[in-house]
Amino acid sequence: MEQVKVSSKGQIVIPKPVRDALNLTEGAKLTIELRGQEIVLSKDPAWRKLQSAAGPELMNAFADFKKLERDREDSRP
DSSP states (O other): OOOOOOOTTSOOOOOHHHHHHHTOOTTOOEEEEEETTEEEEEEOOHHHHGGGTSOHHHHHHHHHHHHHHHHHHHTOO
């Protein structure tokens, strides 16, 4: 687990090993999500790119499934 400092402007630096592991380059877009007392940064999930190809019903069902999965993870001790 890596630790980072928050600057006076609210910025953080993502450590190089993490950037390399996720292939993050300048201009990469991340999603930030607040889960209780945690901040979760993630690359735009690949399944979202399917949104234009798949119907809205399928994408909504998948999003609901992912939310249930996150809720289950969050409830673990």
